[in-house]
Amino acid sequence: MNTSMIKGLLIGGVVAAAGGAAAYNMVRDTTPPLPQFAEVVSAVPAVTQIAQNEEVCRDVEVVHQETPRDERRLAGTATGVALGGLIGNQIGGGNGKKIATVVGAVVGGIAGNKVQERAQANDTYTTVESQCETVVSYVDEVVGYDVTYRIGEEEGSIRMDQDPGATIPLVDGQLPLDA
Numbered sequence: 001m002n003t004s005m006i007k008g009l010l011i012g013g014v015v016a017a018a019g020g021a022a023a024y025n026m027v028r029d030t031t032p033p034l035p036q037f038a039e040v041v042s043a044v045p046a047v048t049q050i051a052q053n054e055e056v057c058r059d060v061e062v063v064h065q066e067t068p069r070d071e072r073r074l075a076g077t078a079t080g081v082a083l084g085g086l087i088g089n090q091i092g093g094g095n096g097k098k099i100a101t102v103v104g105a106v107v108g109g110i111a112g113n114k115v116q117e118r119a120q121a122n123d124t125y126t127t128v129e130s131q132c133e134t135v136v137s138y139v140d141e142v143v144g145y146d147v148t149y150r151i152g153e154e155e156g157s158i159r160m161d162q163d164p165g166a167t168i169p170l171v172d173g174q175l176p177l178d179a
Contacts, residue, residue, distance in 0.1 A: 076116025084108015
């Protein structure tokens with residue numbers, strides 16, 4: 001083979017390789033790079049209400065009726081009979097005195113019974129007792145974030161477990177599936 005032909009082939013090969021590299025660089029430079037992050041437009045907490053039962057106790061004064069020692073009120077009745085009879089005996093004379101004494105004893109017995117009944121009704125004592133009740137309250141719980149994002153000129157939305165901040169990292173220009 002001729003030396004000038006070999007030189008020509010070598011120079012042609014170098015020029016072809018250089019032209020191919022230049023063409024590759026031109027094609028490569030015109031392809032825009034893939035975005036690395038999505039811009040977060042808004043992230044709004046998604047909230048649900050959870051019911052919570054709570055036992056609330058407070059001390060309360062409670063008035064109790066004292067158990068009477070004389071349930072039939074015999075002491076009051078007897079005292080009323082004696083006083084009523086004594087007063088009735090002071091009225092009139094003869095048979096009128098006897099009738100007044102009996103009527104005084106009967107009225108005095110009834111009055112004495114009622115006086116003791118009222119006195120026993122007022123025999124009370126007070127204790128402090130703890131009274132409890134179950135109260136339901138509702139608490140807001142964040143279950144995720146409704147995120148609106150922008151990649152280039154396109155907007156989209158997704159629910160995420162956590163607040164993503166200002167940007168969301170992209171994988172190959174796309175949101176990862178587990179976002």
